[in-house]
Amino acid sequence: MDLLLDIASAVLLLTGGLLVFVGGVGVMRMPEFFTRMHAASVTDTGGAALILAGLMLQGGLTLVPLKLAAIFLFLFLTSPTASYALANAALLSGVATACRNQTGKQLPEERQDALSASKPQTPPVAKAPAEKAAAKKAATAAAPKKPAKKAARKATRKTAKKPAKKAARKKS
Amino acid sequence: MEVLGLYNYFVFAVLLMVGLYCILARTNIIKSLIGLTIFQAAVFLLYISMDKIDGGTAPIILEGVDDQIFANPLPQVLILTAIVVGISTTALALAVTVRIKEAYGTIEEDKIQEMDRET
């Protein structure tokens, strides 16, 4: 039984790790902001969930799986929110236009509408940091609670990070 | 293996170097302050590296568990203090920075120096 549990948890952990890795590679290789975010989401969801599940199996019948479940719940609340805030900030600060030039493709029509609609009301530069601050906050608030999960978190944060940097560059 | 045991100190030295370089070479105030936080964090690393003991665990004494080796609690206490001191300094420095920006319109030290020389 123990052996079975171990094997199951190892499989889960390895798959989770693989997903995190894939997410990382995706962030490096994807051409522009929104696709990168998409890649990053793999770490947030699949990677985190599988690794937590693997750890739960290791924990056995103690308080540990419960705590891990709490972390799981927390992650599933915060990371989509953070992604939403990030994407929203990127859209408002006009990252999308930059990516069109880069990939050489036209944006789908409705997105151009969204852009032209949002542009005029968009507050200038100063607005963006405040909003990213909020996105960031959601991520950092999660941080203290899970030292055990730092590898996954780190990957997540890094991925969340990169596009923002790019975004700011593009803007200038 | 012996050299690996000293890796913490090397990283401590490198972080100190990076921090100090950032403070000295950058004229942007916020950048210098980030350098300052790295500089302070390096010292945290030095102290916490001292508390580690092979096969040890965090110094929380649980009843019924004998012959456990515990990490040294003292450096941890010192660094708890130092972390709080660090954030206090940072907060104060950032407040000063905001006021500098309001008074001078820039947070580049070289520009501020020029402005002061003119007056």
Next chain:
Amino acid sequence: MITIVFSLFLLTMLVIVAVAILRTDNLFTAVMLSGIFSLIMAANFFILDAADVALTEAVIGAGISTVLFLSALALTAEYDRSPPVGTWVPLLTSSALGGVIIFATFQAPRLGDPNAIVHKHVAPWYLERTPELIDVPNVVTAVLASFRGYDTLGEVFVVFIACIGVMSLLGRVRPRRDSIEEGEFEKRSDNLRHHLIPRVVGKMLVPFIVLFGLYVQFHGDFGPGGGFQAGALIAAGVILYALVEGGPRGRELVPEWFSSMLVALGALTYTAVGVVSMMRGGRFLDYSALSHDPIHGQHMGILIIEAGVGMTVAGVMITIFHAFSRRGIR
């Protein structure tokens, strides 16, 4: 062995992130990276068996400090425009510093050496005597609150003074309003209120964060935690509320007069414990004098001073955040 591998990895990451911070011109990126830096540092502390410090570094270094930097960035500048000149002197100075340290530490005890002098003199005394003298499981709390309680008192006053300083710098003259157009004033003051998702999720999380903070506060005797971490966590909850609901609502929740009074009251509570123990015939901060039974006295003293610490730290963080956020919209 596995610790060393982990440790090597994390330490190398630390250096990489530090160099990345140095190299970037975008201050926003630099601040984000410094948050990551603190988080890696916290993970590293955890591996080095310093659970309390890891918790503190994660809450304060990665959380509060990042928020403060971002608030300051929103009020100042986005790019580092340092001229790339005169790098010789800094380079030489810092390499000299690094050289001296590497030279010095070459014969320092290696990581985890059980025979290091550090583990031989004062430390074992704490570990042996804490159960009989203070009787709390977490030795770090015992040393922090009682054996070196005077240091902790000083630390409380350090955060107190930081709060005073930020208030006196940012609370006084208000910046001209004409720099911001009228319509934008409204927009800026309600931050994320028009975003449904962050608002709902954020509000959902706040009570749990505060609850966790209280747990850390009162569980500090038994596990990692204590007043500092708890105060910072509770403040993080309030700050999150202020971020999603906008600064004015945040100030309605915890008014500024309340948070700044909390700061002073916390500091006063701590000192008062010292003074009371003096009046009862003990030394300054001698909690044993607080009760007939020395150990009971110690427990009482630690509980009260940790509460004082928690109050001060929470108050300070909230006050500082309010001071920064209000500066932005006026």
Next chain:
Amino acid sequence: MTLYDQLPALVVAVLLFTAPIAYMLRLHGFPWFVATAGVVTSFAVACSLAATVIGGETIIYEMGGWPAPYGIVLSIDALSALMAMLITGASSAALIFGYKSLADEVGEEIAPAFFAAWLLCTAGLVGMVVSGDAFNIFVFMEISSLSTYVLISAGPDRRALISTYRYIVMGTVGATFYLIGVGFLYMVTGTLNTADLAARVGQVEDIRLVLVAAGFVSVGLAVKAAIFPLHSWMPNAYTFAPNAVTVFIAAASTKVSLYVLMRVDYAIFQNSIANHDVQLTFFLVPLGVLALFSGSMLAIYEKNLKRLLAYSSVAQIGYIALGISMTSVAGLTGAIVHMFNHGLIKGGMFMAVACLAIRYRTVNVANLAGAGRAMPWTMAAFVIGGLGLIGVPLTPGFISKWYLVLAALNEGWLGALLVAIILFSSLLAVIYVWKVIEVAYFREPRSNAVPVTEEAPLVMLIPTWIVVLAGVWIALDTGMTVGLASVGAKILLGAAL
């Protein structure tokens, strides 16, 4: 335990207890009152402590009842009692003096914060002086530095802000250096208590870490003490701080770092590192001499009176560094007495400058023409202080320089050279003091300037003269200062009393 036994803790605890109260009670004028009451009480406590330890004993007070080296102890001997008196005395004098000028420069709105910071600054400095624990010194160093930043940034000019920023960076780097040094010491000894450190450092086999630790601690403290060439934060910080703040920090704050430097180098390293006295001499003598010259020269060419005095402080710190470097009872006595006397002189002079500033609204030397006639009492106080800087007999500066010269004469050819340097730099002091006197007494006021006919208000003038007269009294009756200083010097050197 009687109240008498609690005095060592009270000297700090009173200040820490009153600071939050001063911050919470926001009635008009109340913060100032609370701060003054707290500081004066602390001064009284420090005086009674000094009376206890002048015989040469050391009081050990165990904080929290835990014995050293496990708990933190306060250790008070003649030297620390003298320093505590200087700090609390300077703080009370500056507060009383600043009743009017601070109300002028610091708004009502931030007064509670300001006076709480003032109390904590005093508490931090006193805490450093009485502490017997290396890490505790760091904590109180940070309390005093952070509150000093707050006090300086309250200055009315916008340049106060940038000076504060520079001070924050330098000060934090200095404090971190000190922390690194303490960390290395802890690594090789396993203790933080200064007395225990002194005993255990000697047993360390590999001296390398101890040497580097000594270097870090000394450099860190040298930054805080503004020893040349690490003084760059100081002149602007003094210049742009509110006037009463300048009086306080010029009199007390750098001296405390020098005191800690002295403590650490003599009590911990002197007995454990071979040839430590030679190393200390090589470290401090060149810096001291350079400080004497560069400080004096910069003062001679400076146009702003406050900055002129700040540069003169750089030079005077050079004297103290020279005294520390001489490793003899006479040299240390000279250094300690000079710390105290220079605090008194500079405090008095900055008070006089504040009096001038409140009437002239400027501290540029050129604009003070005719001040000798318009404000005779203020200028007289300034001149007496200036004579003290030069070291004219019957002024406090003479006493300390006399001891320094005596000590130098025992040091052979190097000593003779030092005597010549000390005398020469006194001549430089004559030049920069005369520069001010010439303008104030012998030059006609500019025709377009607003004529000043009024003497400074009595609430400022009386404290100024009390400080100046205290200086003269100390020059005439040297029993207290020299007594405490020589006992302190002997304790530091471990010599028989």
